[in-house]
Structure formats: structure tokens, C-alpha cells
Amino acid sequence: MSSGLFVPATAGPGEHVITYTYTDVSGCTANCTFTITVIAAALAELGDFVWLDENQNGLQDAGEPGLSGVQVILEQATGNTFIPVDTTTTAADGYYQFSTVPGTYRVRFVPTNGLEVTLPQQGDDPELDSDVQPDGRLTGAFMLEAGATNFSIDAGFYSVCDNVSDPGQIGPDQYLCGSGNIPEPIVNVAAPEGGSGAIEYLWMRSTVAGPFNLQTWQLIPNSNTPDYAPGPLEETTYFARCARRSGCTVYLESNIVTIEVGTESVAEITGPAILCVGEPATFTATDAGPGATYEWEMGLGLTPSSATGQEVTLSAPYSHGRFRFTLSVTTNGCTATQTRQVTATQSPFYCGAPMPLSASPVDVQGESCVKVDWIREELQAGYTYTVMHAMAGDKVYEPIARYDQPMAHIGNQCYYEHLHEDPGPGVHHYRVVIHTPDSEEVYSEEAVVALLDEVLLFPNPAREQVTVSLASPFEAGDRLELFNAQGQLLQVLRVRAGDRQLDIELSGLPSGPYFVRLLRGQTRWEMLPFVKE
Numbered sequence: 192m193s194s195g196l197f198v199p200a201t202a203g204p205g206e207h208v209i210t211y212t213y214t215d216v217s218g219c220t221a222n223c224t225f226t227i228t229v230i231a232a233a234l235a236e237l238g239d240f241v242w243l244d245e246n247q248n249g250l251q252d253a254g255e256p257g258l259s260g261v262q263v264i265l266e267q268a269t270g271n272t273f274i275p276v277d278t279t280t281t282a283a284d285g286y287y288q289f290s291t292v293p294g295t296y297r298v299r300f301v302p303t304n305g306l307e308v309t310l311p312q313q314g315d316d317p318e319l320d321s322d323v324q325p326d327g328r329l330t331g332a333f334m335l336e337a338g339a340t341n342f343s344i345d346a347g348f349y350s351v352c353d354n355v356s357d358p359g360q361i362g363p364d365q366y367l368c369g370s371g372n373i374p375e376p377i378v379n380v381a382a383p384e385g386g387s388g389a390i391e392y393l394w395m396r397s398t399v400a401g402p403f404n405l406q407t408w409q410l411i412p413n414s415n416t417p418d419y420a421p422g423p424l425e426e427t428t429y430f431a432r433c434a435r436r437s438g439c440t441v442y443l444e445s446n447i448v449t450i451e452v453g454t455e456s457v458a459e460i461t462g463p464a465i466l467c468v469g470e471p472a473t474f475t476a477t478d479a480g481p482g483a484t485y486e487w488e489m490g491l492g493l494t495p496s497s498a499t500g501q502e503v504t505l506s507a508p509y510s511h512g513r514f515r516f517t518l519s520v521t522t523n524g525c526t527a528t529q530t531r532q533v534t535a536t537q538s539p540f541y542c543g544a545p546m547p548l549s550a551s552p553v554d555v556q557g558e559s560c561v562k563v564d565w566i567r568e569e570l571q572a573g574y575t576y577t578v579m580h581a582m583a584g585d586k587v588y589e590p591i592a593r594y595d596q597p598m599a600h601i602g603n604q605c606y607y608e609h610l611h612e613d614p615g616p617g618v619h620h621y622r623v624v625i626h627t628p629d630s631e632e633v634y635s636e637e638a639v640v641a642l643l644d645e646v647l648l649f650p651n652p653a654r655e656q657v658t659v660s661l662a663s664p665f666e667a668g669d670r671l672e673l674f675n676a677q678g679q680l681l682q683v684l685r686v687r688a689g690d691r692q693l694d695i696e697l698s699g700l701p702s703g704p705y706f707v708r709l710l711r712g713q714t715r716w717e718m719l720p721f722v723k724e
Contacts, residue, residue, distance in 0.1 A: 197227060204231040235335035237265075237344055238288035239318075241281045241300065244347035245440075249313030249321055251345065257285015258348060261302050268295035268332065275299075293337045298322075298330045300346045305388070305438035309347035321347035352439035356385030361432045364449045369456035369520075369527025370425045377448050379417040383434040393433040393442055394419045398426055403444050423528070427451045455525035456483070458518050464629050466535040467542035471506045474531075476518050483522035490515040492535070507535035538568050550621045550638035552647040552660070555612070559647075561640050563621050564608040566601065573628030578609045581620040588622065616642050618720060641719045646709060648719040653697060657721055659707060660692045671695070672708040681705075697723050 197209065211223040241258045242251055261281045266273040273296075281287045300308075300323055308325045322330045323346040330344055360381040365374045383390055394414035399407040408431070411419070421430065428450050433442035462474030476485050478501065487498040492514045493505050507514060517530045536542065546567060553562045563578055575595045579588040597605035611619070619642060623635040639651040647660040659671060671684040671693060681700075686693055695707065700723050707719040 199227075199229045202227075202229055204229050233293075233338035234290045235293055235337065235339045235341075236288065236290050237296070237298075237335060237341040239286065239342045239345050241285045241287065241302075241346045241348070243306075244309040244321070244349045247309055247349045249310030249347060251319045251347070257281065257283075258302065258306075259283045259285060261285075261287075261300060261346075261348075263287045263289075264299040264301065265289050265291065266297050266299060267291075268297075273297055273332075288342075291335065293335055293339070295332055295334050297332045298344055298346075300328050300348075302328075302348050305351050306348040307351050309349050318343045318345070321345055323347070350438045350440065352436065352441075353387040354385070354436045354439040354441060355383040355390065355434050355443055357381075357383060358432070358434040358443035358445045359383040361430070361445050361448055364451075366451045366453060367424060368453050368523075368525035370452055370458055371423050371519075371528030371530070372452075372526075373423050374421055374450045376418050376420040377430055377432075379432075382417070383443075386436040386439075388436040388438055391415055391435050391437060392417060395431050395433065395444075396421075397429045400427075400429065400449075403431060403447065421450065423530075424450060424452055425529070453525075455523045456520050456527040458520040458527040458529040460518050460529055460531050462531075462533075463631070464533060464627065465541055466507050466533050468507050468509070468511055468535050468537045470542065471504045472533075473502060473504045474516075476501045476520060479520045479522045479527075483520055486519045486521075488517045488519070490517075493533075507533075511535045511537055541568075544636070546623070546625065546633070546635040548621065548623055548635040548638045549650065550619070550640045551649050552640055552642060553610070555610070558613060559642055561611040561614050561619055561621070561642070562608065563611060563623075563638065564606070565623060565635060566604050566606050567625075568604045575626045576607060577624040577626065578611075579622050579624060580611065580614075582617055586620065588620070590624075614642060618642075639720075639722065641721070646717055646719065648707060648721055652722040652724045654724050655698055656694050656696050657707070657723075658692060658694050659709065659719065664689050664691050665693075666711065669709070669711050672710065674706045674708065676704045676706075 207227045207229065209225055209227055212220060214220045240251065241261045242255050243258055245255050246252065259281055263279050263281065264275050265277040267276045277289055277291060279287050279289065308323050308328055309321050311321050311324055313320050322344050333341065335341065359379065361377050362380045367374060392415050394411040395408045396411055397408040419430065419432070421428070430448045430450070432445040434445070435442045457477055457479050459477035460474055461477070463472050466472050485499060485501050487503045489496050489505055492507055492510065492512065493516055494508055495505065505516065513532055513534050515530055515532050517528055519526055519528045546565060548563065548565050550561055550563045553560050575593060577590050578592040580591045581588040591611065592609045594607055594609070598608045599606045619640045621638045625633040625635065627633065641648045641651065649658055651657070665686040665688055667688045669686050671686065672680060673682040673684065673695060674680055684693065684695060702723050704720065704722050707721070709717045709719065
């Protein structure tokens, strides 16, 4: 210090030794030394939210998004002026924050082009309004004391829109003789007019004729161009181009262009959607009439690579995955095409043996029921399942339930379960009809459960062992006898009085039908059939 002015903020926290020297007119001097201790003040914090006020009401309404990347400048009062002391930008969610020393401040906001300040100080809640004045995009001055916080300094902005008044015209209408052909690009005939700013485009398409209707029209992604090339079309399709100015939210729709797909030639493929690796499958082209020619081109991974004729047998001999092939049909001077995708798999749920099915007796609140369950890998959506039931003797299957959603997902497989309530005593047969998305029907293997009064036998079919379970315990003198289909007695199994269950080992027996006879005392007996896989 040499001027006689000590500025604590400049000196910084700590002890500062000050020496004062005085010289009079006679040249005599005197010294005075003292210490000034500067204590660091606790920092204050301020900030909050910058948002897009979509309805321009000056309030932070539910669903209105925060604005990211808005520059925020903190200005501190020095005398009669404000000088910038810190700068930040809003985060992805629109929030910002400063930490600073006590003082008097104001905040300046610098939004991107196309945004204007919304109404200030609306409503009764200072945490939900905007604190920015329209002129200068500044807040009013406010004071921050040491350690204070102020997280209610918000700023709302809305988009400035000077939209087009005429969306322009597109064309031309076109006619394609058959499916799979590629039309000429749809081009700009008259550019949009009116408004100011860059023009943004959005194309839409529909296969439903009539006026423009958002319920039947689909957005075309990545279509911000004045012209559009549709690519191959399978059916008559309608196109419209929407236009707006940058900063506007409303599009205006152009005229509708029609690209009609005729039927001079027809290419339609019927066949399975799923192939088993290494197994051939047949695909057929719809009859296109006398003189039609049929050409098939198979993509990589399918054999043969090409073929002619109305029918083709192809396979995926080497690997699983998704493969494409194309049919071209020429007749009446017109060529139509259709491309199909098939999935090749080695999954045992699609290839080889029928889908495994399990049926087990269960007790539900004292009532005997049967639980039927299965697990299946679904390579595409749209499968439904019908549970069928039949009684031994008549063996006439009837539907008892239908499912289109699994009970649970186990990895990439779907678990289904059905509880057959109060099926009654007897031998119950179950199977499941699998309805594919292509309207094909596939049957599961059959599962059998015996509910003979109070006696249960499961699982059925069985592999390593079968279990006999009783509602009331075995008594002294009870026994089980195992017979083959020819009526030969294979084994006599003694039971222990008081037990309710006995497991019968089957590992040494060949596959085929068997019977278990339960003898209770000297007069009661029951026959329980099952199948050993």
C-alpha cells in the first residue's frame, strides 16, 4: 500500500502489516505500524432454470422443456456500473449455477437466435416465473449476503415464428404397372412462400386415399429436403410435403401426390417365415396368368443363388440369421417384384422335435388342478397359443384357453403357463396349437396327467423317474406294481406307512407305455398309465 488506500478484496485473506510514515514541513518523520486481518467471506450461491415457454404465459408449466447451451453472465455492481465477473452456460436440462462473494448483482441471458423473452413476474410463485425484463434480457439488481442462496432466478423464452403462408407444390402423379417398381423422384414444383428464416421440410406417406389425416399418414424420417425419392412401392401410395420456417412449430401441408401401383403383373410370395438351417423349404409365386415368367434371386447365405419357375425350393445350408430373396414376375410387358426376408435358425423349438410341453398336478386351495406350461423362443412377434384338452377314451381335443402374451421372459425365451381348474378325476391329455404370424399351425408334443380320485402320477411323459403322490398317506400293506404294455409285471414296490409319495426309477426301462397299479389293502386298487420317453 502506497497511496493510503487498503482494498481487502485486492489484498486477499490473511494478516497484512501496514506501516504509516509521516513527514512534517521541517523534515521530521514518524512511523506507525499496525496489522489488518482480512477474513475470507463465505461464498453465496445463485442460479436456476432457463426454459422454453411454449404457451408464452410466463410460467413454468408441466412438460415445458429446459433450454441447454444458453449463455448466462453474472454482473456485479461496482459504484454505479455493473461489470461481468463470471460466465456459464445452461446444462442439458436448462439449469445453471454460480458461486460468488457477497455483493450486489444482476444476471444477463444470451439465448440463441429465434428466441424472445417471455412475460416477467407472472403468478404468485417466484420459483415458477421468469425474472428477465424484455429490454436487455437482464434481471433486476439483487443483493447476496455471505453464505446466502438464491435459486429462483429463472428465465423464460419462446420461439419467434414468421411462418410460410404457402407450402408450395410437388409433383408429378405417377403410374407403375406392377408392385416393386421404383417411381421417379417427387420434385419441388413451386417453392414455399411467405415468412422469414430457413425452410424446414417433412415428408409424409399413406396407403389410404382421401384428405390429409394424421391418423392414416406416416412420418418419413430424415426427409428434410424439397424433393423425395420413394424407392420401390408394393401398393398405391400417397405423398405430401410439409413446410415451415425455422423457429416455428406448425407445418403446412402441400398438395397430395398419388403414385398408383397397377396389376398388369403381380409378384406375391407364399411360404414360411422361418427356415431350419440345412433343411429345404418351398416358396410359391402367385399365378400371374398365361405367358408369365418367374425369376428368383437369392441373397448371400441362401441356395440356390437363382432359379426360374413359379415354385422354388431353397435352404440356408451354412448358418442362421436373416436372409433376403426377390421374385420378379414379367407378364403383359410389365415386371413386378417382391422381396421377402426369412429367418434361418437351429433352435430346437422350431426345428426337429415338437415343442416340449409339461403338465403337472397342483393343489390350489384344496382343489386338484393341472398346470400346463411351456417355454418357446420367439424369433418374431405375432405368435398365439391355444391350449387343447382331451379325456382318455374319447381323445377328442377341445380348446380351453388362448394366450398371446407370455407370463415371463427368460433370457430370449418366453414362458407361458395355464392353470386348468377343477379338471375332475381321470386321465387328462393336453397339447398346444402354435399359431404363427403367417397363419400356419404347429402342434406341441402331448402331455398326460392322471388324476384318479386322490392319486396323482407325474410327470407324464417321464424320462428318469415317475412320482406317485397320494392325498392320504400310505397304510401298512399298500404296495405299487409296475407293468409294461403287454401286462408283464416288472417290479413290486413296497411303501412305507405314513408316506404320501413314492418315486419310481425308470432309467433302466426302454421307451414306451407302462402302468402303475396301486393296491390299497385287500380290495382297492387303481391303474395309472404313463409313457416313458
